[in-house]
């Protein structure tokens with residue numbers, strides 16, 4: 001199942017508003033300070049520019065603006081009337097202003113960077129949490145590589161988009177202050193300067209949709225790269241055995257080419273927009289100069305400062321325009337993440353605290369009544385009206401043709417899937433709430449068909465799902481699971497590493513470590529889904545006999561196709577076509 005609802009993500013203001021509101025909500029209490037720093041930075045930049053006026057008046061000896069006159073008069077009232085004195089005070093003031101501006105800008109940029117980092121970190125955590133909390137039926141249908149792509153690539157794009165959005169906010173503030181300066185100094189030139197903003201809008205506007213389209217393609221191709229890489233890494237052995245590496249390579253290269261081409265297209269469109277804007281901005285500056293000097297007869301110092309502001313305005317206006325493109329390009333990643341999160345959160349199972357007082361001791365008894373189940377509303381039922389009773393301490397073997405629903409039934413017993421109809425009762429109590437199922441899961445140990453070990457030491461592998469365990473208990477569990485012998489022979493004993501997915505060990509060794517790990521959970525029900533099928537018949541029999549001897553501690557449900565193994569159980573239950581055929 002694709003992570004996002006398939007179909008095109010349109011560049012809609014709605015999506016942008018949602019993204020913007022999310023960033024704002026996330027910023028929370030940081031927002032007022034950030035806004036203050038952004039405003040102060042822009043204001044100090046503006047003051048720095050205006051401070052040039054009295055300098056110009058001093059140099060030309062002609063205070064031709066009200067601002068310059070006021071500043072010089074103010075200095076006179078303080079007794080600073082010589083040219084050298086004024087120059088000194090102005091220089092010191094100017095340098096102080098620069099230093100203060102530097103400090104504020106440093107604080108502002110650090111704050112914005114911090115907010116951006118926090119925002120994406122929280123997205124990662126939200127997604128991780130949502131995956132952990134969502135019902136298994138939803139999570140098990142997600143592609144692992146799609147999840148990886150979302151939590152790495154999409155979130156990284158969100159990071160750069162959010163960074164641009166926050167810096168874009170600072171650029172808007174700067175542009176507004178500079179426009180205000182021009183409005184104060186030369187209102188007649190304001191219209192001309194405003195045309196700079198219009199030029200930016202005209203150049204960028206049509207490119208937003210393209211940026212958004214390229215962003216969507218980037219999301220799809222990026223997901224494809226993850227998918228091919230994931231498939232290749234997980235099936236390397238198979239690929240080599242079938243000499244099929246080239247198939248993966250071709251698919252990988254093609255996806256990488258797609259990503260490069262989308263990135264290149266986006267880069268080209270951004271660069272073209274920048275160059276067009278710079279040329280148009282040059283035209284505006286030349287026009288402002290000519291009109292200001294020849295038509296409006298603007299004083300030279302005002303014209304100089306206006307041109308300076310204009311030149312400085314080009315940067316922020318261009319930055320705002322490019323921010324628009326960058327955000328449009330990021331929006332597909334955001335909407336994809338938003339949809340994924342919503343889907344997972346809709347399927348959230350409340351993670352209640354485990355009720356330890358509810359944790360009984362001794363083997364569990366279990367009654368399944370009229371259990372029916374289908375994987376979706378449109379698919380045929382996998383289980384129909386299943387009735388099954390397992391007494392405390394009973395050993396039940398479950399058999400049936402492949403695909404007849406044995407694993408599905410075990411998943412339902414473990415509360416991973418929920419029956420569409422029917423009820424499960426454990427020790428006479430109905431399991432009817434998520435917390436009841438969660439508590440129940442803490443009382444059972446379930447060994448699936450493919451044993452999984454983490455890439456860490458055997459000790460960590462054995463103890464990760466159990467309470468604090470002493471080495472003595474570890475060795476006892478290993479002995480019962482028939483694993484103590486080979487673990488003792490390993491150079492680092494319990495500290496030996498299992499390797500990725502347990503690849504440093506044989507299939508049978510992995511299964512035995514997993515059995516020991518299950519025992520350390522002190523289960524009341526042990527579910528073995530072909531969990532010993534990699535062992536030779538004698539070893540399997542020895543281990544199962546030791547497990548069966550512990551029936552005063554746990555009941556066992558055992559899925560196996562081996563007739564000898566079935567005979568070890570008290571009872572054989574056969575599933576056929578999703579129904580109990582014999583019991």
Ligand SMILES: Nc1ncnc2c1ncn2[C@@H]1O[C@H](COP(=O)(O)OP(=O)(O)OP(=O)(O)O)[C@@H](O)[C@H]1O
Pocket residue numbers: 140375382400401402403404405406407408409
């Ligand atoms: N996640 C899933 N989504 C949709 N259908 C599924 C899913 N998992 C299993 N099925 C279907 O449910 C049916 C029962 O599968 P299940 O794994 O329970 O069979 P099984 O008896 O354990 O098979 P085997 O002995 O081969 O392990 C099969 O037809 C399978 O295609």
